[in-house]
Amino acid sequence: MSEVIVVTSGKGGVGKTTTTANVGTGLAKLDKKVVLIDTDIGLRNLDVVMGLENRIVYNLVDVVEGNCRIKQALIKDKRYPNLYLLPSAQTRDKTAVTPEQMRKLTDELREEYEYILLDSPAGIEQGFKNAVAGADRALVVTTPEVSAIRDADRIIGLLEANEMKRTDLIVNRVRMDMVKRGDMMSIDDVVDILAINLIGAVPDDENIVISTNQGEPLVGTDTLAGQAYMNICKRMLGEDVPMLDLSGKSSLWSKLMGILKKD
Protein backbone atom coordinates (compact mmCIF):
# COMPACT_ATOMS: atom_id res chain seq x y z
CA MET A 1 0.00 0.00 0.00
CA SER A 2 1.31 3.40 -0.86
CA GLU A 3 1.12 6.64 1.05
CA VAL A 4 1.08 10.25 -0.14
CA ILE A 5 2.68 12.53 2.43
CA VAL A 6 2.78 16.33 2.31
CA VAL A 7 5.55 18.21 4.12
CA THR A 8 4.27 21.64 5.09
CA SER A 9 4.75 24.45 7.62
CA GLY A 10 3.00 27.69 6.78
CA LYS A 11 6.03 29.81 7.51
CA GLY A 12 8.93 29.79 5.09
CA GLY A 13 12.49 28.88 5.97
CA VAL A 14 11.77 26.40 8.75
CA GLY A 15 13.15 23.39 6.87
CA LYS A 16 10.40 21.88 4.72
CA THR A 17 12.69 21.14 1.78
CA THR A 18 15.51 19.80 3.96
CA THR A 19 12.98 17.60 5.76
CA THR A 20 11.48 16.31 2.48
CA ALA A 21 14.96 15.52 1.12
CA ASN A 22 16.10 13.72 4.25
CA VAL A 23 12.91 11.83 5.05
CA GLY A 24 12.59 10.77 1.40
CA THR A 25 16.21 9.66 1.17
CA GLY A 26 15.92 7.91 4.53
CA LEU A 27 12.87 5.93 3.42
CA ALA A 28 14.75 4.94 0.26
CA LYS A 29 17.68 3.82 2.42
CA LEU A 30 15.20 1.66 4.32
CA ASP A 31 14.41 -0.06 0.99
CA LYS A 32 11.17 1.73 0.21
CA LYS A 33 10.32 2.89 -3.28
CA VAL A 34 10.09 6.66 -2.98
CA VAL A 35 9.29 9.62 -5.22
CA LEU A 36 9.75 13.23 -4.09
CA ILE A 37 7.67 15.97 -5.71
CA ASP A 38 8.64 19.63 -5.48
CA THR A 39 5.33 21.53 -5.60
CA ASP A 40 6.86 24.98 -5.12
CA ILE A 41 6.32 26.19 -8.68
CA GLY A 42 8.50 29.18 -9.59
CA LEU A 43 10.83 28.71 -6.60
CA ARG A 44 12.21 25.23 -7.00
CA ASN A 45 14.74 24.10 -4.43
CA LEU A 46 14.35 20.42 -3.70
CA ASP A 47 16.51 19.59 -6.76
CA VAL A 48 19.52 21.51 -5.42
CA VAL A 49 19.14 20.16 -1.89
CA MET A 50 19.11 16.67 -3.41
CA GLY A 51 22.05 17.49 -5.69
CA LEU A 52 20.06 16.62 -8.83
CA GLU A 53 19.75 20.09 -10.36
CA ASN A 54 21.88 19.26 -13.41
CA ARG A 55 19.70 16.40 -14.53
CA ILE A 56 16.35 18.14 -15.00
CA VAL A 57 14.77 17.78 -18.44
CA TYR A 58 11.02 17.95 -17.79
CA ASN A 59 9.16 19.18 -14.71
CA LEU A 60 5.87 18.99 -12.80
CA VAL A 61 4.08 21.47 -15.07
CA ASP A 62 5.20 19.58 -18.19
CA VAL A 63 3.65 16.43 -16.72
CA VAL A 64 0.28 17.95 -15.80
CA GLU A 65 0.08 19.79 -19.11
CA GLY A 66 0.78 16.55 -20.96
CA ASN A 67 4.01 17.71 -22.63
CA CYS A 68 5.70 14.53 -21.46
CA ARG A 69 4.97 11.26 -19.68
CA ILE A 70 5.55 11.02 -15.90
CA LYS A 71 8.42 8.57 -16.47
CA GLN A 72 10.26 11.10 -18.64
CA ALA A 73 10.13 13.80 -15.97
CA LEU A 74 11.21 11.62 -13.05
CA ILE A 75 14.91 11.89 -12.20
CA LYS A 76 16.41 8.74 -10.79
CA ASP A 77 18.79 9.35 -7.89
CA LYS A 78 21.72 7.10 -8.84
CA ARG A 79 22.96 6.90 -5.24
CA TYR A 80 19.91 4.87 -4.20
CA PRO A 81 18.12 2.12 -6.08
CA ASN A 82 14.59 3.32 -5.29
CA LEU A 83 14.61 7.11 -5.14
CA TYR A 84 13.12 9.48 -7.71
CA LEU A 85 12.52 13.23 -7.93
CA LEU A 86 9.85 15.12 -9.86
CA PRO A 87 11.20 18.68 -10.00
CA SER A 88 9.09 21.81 -10.06
CA ALA A 89 9.00 24.36 -12.87
CA GLN A 90 11.13 27.44 -12.44
CA THR A 91 9.57 29.68 -15.09
CA ARG A 92 5.87 29.26 -14.22
CA ASP A 93 3.75 30.14 -11.20
CA LYS A 94 1.47 28.28 -8.84
CA THR A 95 -1.63 28.83 -11.01
CA ALA A 96 -0.13 26.46 -13.62
CA VAL A 97 -1.41 23.47 -11.61
CA THR A 98 -4.79 22.75 -9.99
CA PRO A 99 -5.60 20.56 -6.95
CA GLU A 100 -7.48 18.15 -9.25
CA GLN A 101 -4.41 17.70 -11.46
CA MET A 102 -2.26 17.05 -8.40
CA ARG A 103 -4.69 14.45 -7.12
CA LYS A 104 -4.64 12.70 -10.50
CA LEU A 105 -0.84 12.77 -10.58
CA THR A 106 -0.41 11.35 -7.06
CA ASP A 107 -2.99 8.64 -7.77
CA GLU A 108 -1.01 7.56 -10.82
CA LEU A 109 2.24 7.50 -8.84
CA ARG A 110 0.61 5.37 -6.13
CA GLU A 111 0.63 2.44 -8.52
CA GLU A 112 4.43 2.34 -8.65
CA TYR A 113 5.75 3.93 -5.49
CA GLU A 114 5.32 3.16 -1.81
CA TYR A 115 5.95 6.67 -0.58
CA ILE A 116 5.13 9.87 -2.44
CA LEU A 117 6.48 12.92 -0.61
CA LEU A 118 5.27 16.39 -1.55
CA ASP A 119 7.38 19.40 -0.61
CA SER A 120 4.83 22.18 -0.12
CA PRO A 121 5.56 25.87 -0.68
CA ALA A 122 5.28 28.35 2.21
CA GLY A 123 1.95 30.07 2.69
CA ILE A 124 -1.66 28.91 2.66
CA GLU A 125 -2.65 29.84 -0.89
CA GLN A 126 -3.00 27.86 -4.10
CA GLY A 127 0.42 26.21 -3.85
CA PHE A 128 -0.44 24.82 -0.42
CA LYS A 129 -3.86 23.68 -1.65
CA ASN A 130 -2.21 21.90 -4.58
CA ALA A 131 0.25 20.14 -2.29
CA VAL A 132 -2.34 18.87 0.19
CA ALA A 133 -4.96 17.88 -2.40
CA GLY A 134 -3.87 14.28 -2.94
CA ALA A 135 -2.20 13.65 0.42
CA ASP A 136 -3.16 10.99 2.98
CA ARG A 137 -1.01 12.35 5.75
CA ALA A 138 0.96 15.45 6.62
CA LEU A 139 4.24 16.24 8.31
CA VAL A 140 4.08 19.72 9.83
CA VAL A 141 7.54 21.24 10.28
CA THR A 142 8.09 24.02 12.80
CA THR A 143 10.93 25.58 14.76
CA PRO A 144 10.67 26.57 18.44
CA GLU A 145 9.92 30.20 17.53
CA VAL A 146 6.67 32.09 18.07
CA SER A 147 6.18 33.00 14.40
CA ALA A 148 6.75 29.46 13.12
CA ILE A 149 4.51 27.93 15.81
CA ARG A 150 1.71 30.37 15.13
CA ASP A 151 1.79 29.52 11.43
CA ALA A 152 2.02 25.80 12.19
CA ASP A 153 -1.14 26.09 14.29
CA ARG A 154 -2.93 27.75 11.40
CA ILE A 155 -1.75 25.03 9.02
CA ILE A 156 -2.88 22.28 11.42
CA GLY A 157 -6.33 23.90 11.46
CA LEU A 158 -6.43 23.97 7.65
CA LEU A 159 -5.29 20.34 7.42
CA GLU A 160 -8.09 19.36 9.80
CA ALA A 161 -10.56 21.28 7.63
CA ASN A 162 -9.18 19.33 4.63
CA GLU A 163 -9.87 16.10 6.53
CA MET A 164 -6.24 15.00 6.51
CA LYS A 165 -6.20 11.49 7.94
CA ARG A 166 -3.06 11.92 9.96
CA THR A 167 -0.90 14.90 10.90
CA ASP A 168 2.43 14.58 12.70
CA LEU A 169 4.79 17.25 13.99
CA ILE A 170 8.52 17.70 13.41
CA VAL A 171 10.25 20.26 15.61
CA ASN A 172 13.27 21.47 13.67
CA ARG A 173 16.37 23.51 14.59
CA VAL A 174 16.26 22.75 18.30
CA ARG A 175 19.20 24.18 20.24
CA MET A 176 19.46 22.31 23.51
CA ASP A 177 21.97 24.81 24.93
CA MET A 178 19.38 27.58 24.53
CA VAL A 179 16.56 25.38 25.85
CA LYS A 180 18.63 24.69 28.98
CA ARG A 181 19.21 28.43 29.48
CA GLY A 182 15.48 29.01 29.16
CA ASP A 183 15.93 31.02 25.99
CA MET A 184 14.24 28.60 23.62
CA MET A 185 10.97 26.74 24.01
CA SER A 186 11.54 23.04 24.60
CA ILE A 187 10.18 20.29 22.36
CA ASP A 188 7.61 19.53 25.09
CA ASP A 189 6.52 23.18 25.13
CA VAL A 190 5.92 23.15 21.37
CA VAL A 191 4.03 19.85 21.48
CA ASP A 192 1.98 21.13 24.41
CA ILE A 193 0.97 24.26 22.49
CA LEU A 194 0.20 22.61 19.14
CA ALA A 195 -1.37 19.49 20.66
CA ILE A 196 -0.58 17.06 17.82
CA ASN A 197 1.54 13.91 17.71
CA LEU A 198 5.32 14.48 17.66
CA ILE A 199 7.10 12.23 15.18
CA GLY A 200 10.54 13.64 15.80
CA ALA A 201 12.80 16.56 16.64
CA VAL A 202 15.89 17.64 14.72
CA PRO A 203 18.73 19.64 16.27
CA ASP A 204 20.12 22.83 14.76
CA ASP A 205 23.15 21.07 13.33
CA GLU A 206 25.75 22.80 11.14
CA ASN A 207 26.12 19.53 9.26
CA ILE A 208 22.77 20.36 7.61
CA VAL A 209 24.37 23.39 5.94
CA ILE A 210 27.35 21.29 4.88
CA SER A 211 25.13 18.56 3.46
CA THR A 212 23.02 21.12 1.57
CA ASN A 213 26.22 22.66 0.17
CA GLN A 214 27.17 19.26 -1.17
CA GLY A 215 23.72 18.26 -2.33
CA GLU A 216 23.75 15.09 -0.27
CA PRO A 217 21.06 14.55 2.36
CA LEU A 218 22.70 13.56 5.66
CA VAL A 219 20.01 11.15 6.87
CA GLY A 220 21.51 8.03 8.35
CA THR A 221 25.00 9.50 8.77
CA ASP A 222 26.75 9.64 12.13
CA THR A 223 25.70 13.27 12.68
CA LEU A 224 23.07 14.18 15.26
CA ALA A 225 20.69 15.54 12.59
CA GLY A 226 21.36 12.47 10.44
CA GLN A 227 20.33 10.19 13.29
CA ALA A 228 17.29 12.34 14.09
CA TYR A 229 16.06 12.13 10.49
CA MET A 230 16.62 8.38 10.31
CA ASN A 231 14.62 7.96 13.53
CA ILE A 232 11.76 9.92 11.97
CA CYS A 233 11.81 7.60 8.93
CA LYS A 234 11.70 4.52 11.14
CA ARG A 235 8.80 5.94 13.15
CA MET A 236 6.97 6.61 9.88
CA LEU A 237 7.29 2.91 9.12
CA GLY A 238 5.71 2.15 12.48
CA GLU A 239 8.85 1.34 14.42
CA ASP A 240 8.96 2.37 18.06
CA VAL A 241 12.17 4.41 18.32
CA PRO A 242 12.99 6.32 21.52
CA MET A 243 13.55 10.08 21.23
CA LEU A 244 17.15 11.07 20.60
CA ASP A 245 19.06 13.19 23.11
CA LEU A 246 19.65 16.33 21.07
CA SER A 247 22.24 17.88 23.39
CA GLY A 248 24.95 16.24 21.30
CA LYS A 249 26.98 14.72 24.08
CA SER A 250 28.42 11.88 22.07
CA SER A 251 30.52 9.23 23.69
CA LEU A 252 34.29 9.17 23.28
CA TRP A 253 33.90 5.98 21.25
CA SER A 254 31.57 7.49 18.64
CA LYS A 255 33.84 10.54 18.41
CA LEU A 256 36.77 8.26 17.64
CA MET A 257 34.68 6.42 15.06
CA GLY A 258 33.78 9.76 13.53
CA ILE A 259 37.44 10.70 13.12
CA LEU A 260 38.25 7.34 11.57
CA LYS A 261 35.34 7.56 9.14
CA LYS A 262 36.39 10.94 7.80
CA ASP A 263 39.03 9.44 5.52
Place this chain on the structure above:
Amino acid sequence: MSVFDLFRKKTSSDVAKDRLKLLLVSDRANCTPELMEMIKNDIIMVISKYMEIDAEGLDIQITQTESEGNNGTVPALYANIPIRDLKHKE
Protein backbone atom coordinates in the same frame (compact mmCIF):
# COMPACT_ATOMS: atom_id res chain seq x y z
CA MET B 1 14.67 22.16 39.21
CA SER B 2 16.74 23.64 42.01
CA VAL B 3 15.59 25.82 44.93
CA PHE B 4 17.04 28.82 43.11
CA ASP B 5 14.62 28.31 40.24
CA LEU B 6 11.79 29.34 42.52
CA PHE B 7 13.22 32.85 42.66
CA ARG B 8 14.30 33.06 39.07
CA LYS B 9 13.03 35.59 36.62
CA LYS B 10 10.68 34.50 33.87
CA THR B 11 12.86 33.26 31.02
CA SER B 12 12.33 34.37 27.45
CA SER B 13 11.00 30.92 26.57
CA ASP B 14 8.35 31.28 29.31
CA VAL B 15 7.38 34.64 27.84
CA ALA B 16 7.17 33.11 24.35
CA LYS B 17 4.99 30.27 25.59
CA ASP B 18 2.60 32.56 27.44
CA ARG B 19 2.29 34.91 24.48
CA LEU B 20 1.66 32.06 22.07
CA LYS B 21 -0.97 30.46 24.25
CA LEU B 22 -2.98 33.68 24.33
CA LEU B 23 -2.43 34.41 20.66
CA LEU B 24 -3.50 30.99 19.46
CA VAL B 25 -6.75 31.14 21.41
CA SER B 26 -7.86 34.20 19.48
CA ASP B 27 -6.39 32.82 16.22
CA ARG B 28 -8.31 29.58 16.63
CA ALA B 29 -11.52 31.35 17.62
CA ASN B 30 -11.22 33.07 14.25
CA CYS B 31 -12.54 36.34 15.70
CA THR B 32 -11.97 39.16 13.27
CA PRO B 33 -11.46 42.66 14.67
CA GLU B 34 -14.78 43.63 13.01
CA LEU B 35 -16.61 40.86 14.83
CA MET B 36 -15.05 41.86 18.14
CA GLU B 37 -16.13 45.45 17.49
CA MET B 38 -19.70 44.31 16.85
CA ILE B 39 -19.75 42.28 20.07
CA LYS B 40 -18.37 45.29 21.92
CA ASN B 41 -21.06 47.62 20.56
CA ASP B 42 -23.82 45.18 21.45
CA ILE B 43 -22.49 44.83 25.00
CA ILE B 44 -22.45 48.62 25.35
CA MET B 45 -26.06 48.81 24.17
CA VAL B 46 -27.29 46.13 26.57
CA ILE B 47 -25.48 47.32 29.70
CA SER B 48 -26.36 50.94 28.98
CA LYS B 49 -30.02 50.05 29.46
CA TYR B 50 -29.33 49.46 33.13
CA MET B 51 -26.40 51.67 34.11
CA GLU B 52 -24.12 54.36 32.78
CA ILE B 53 -20.85 52.90 31.52
CA ASP B 54 -17.63 54.29 30.09
CA ALA B 55 -17.91 53.13 26.49
CA GLU B 56 -14.43 54.46 25.66
CA GLY B 57 -12.75 52.49 28.43
CA LEU B 58 -14.53 49.25 27.61
CA ASP B 59 -12.18 46.44 26.67
CA ILE B 60 -13.05 42.95 25.49
CA GLN B 61 -10.79 40.10 24.45
CA ILE B 62 -10.74 36.34 24.09
CA THR B 63 -8.49 34.63 26.62
CA GLN B 64 -8.09 31.23 28.21
CA THR B 65 -9.41 30.22 31.58
CA GLU B 66 -9.28 27.08 33.70
CA SER B 67 -12.36 25.00 33.06
CA GLU B 68 -14.57 23.77 35.90
CA GLY B 69 -14.13 20.21 34.77
CA ASN B 70 -10.88 18.35 34.30
CA ASN B 71 -10.26 19.20 30.67
CA GLY B 72 -7.69 21.96 31.22
CA THR B 73 -8.26 25.41 29.79
CA VAL B 74 -11.17 26.70 27.73
CA PRO B 75 -11.56 29.93 25.75
CA ALA B 76 -13.34 32.74 27.58
CA LEU B 77 -14.62 36.15 26.60
CA TYR B 78 -13.13 38.66 28.99
CA ALA B 79 -14.80 42.05 29.28
CA ASN B 80 -13.66 44.98 31.38
CA ILE B 81 -16.52 47.47 31.58
CA PRO B 82 -15.90 50.59 33.68
CA ILE B 83 -19.14 51.86 35.29
CA ARG B 84 -19.70 55.62 35.53
CA ASP B 85 -22.95 55.57 37.46
CA LEU B 86 -24.53 52.52 39.03
CA LYS B 87 -27.88 54.21 39.35
CA HIS B 88 -30.53 53.07 36.96
CA LYS B 89 -31.14 55.70 34.33
CA GLU B 90 -34.71 56.89 34.04
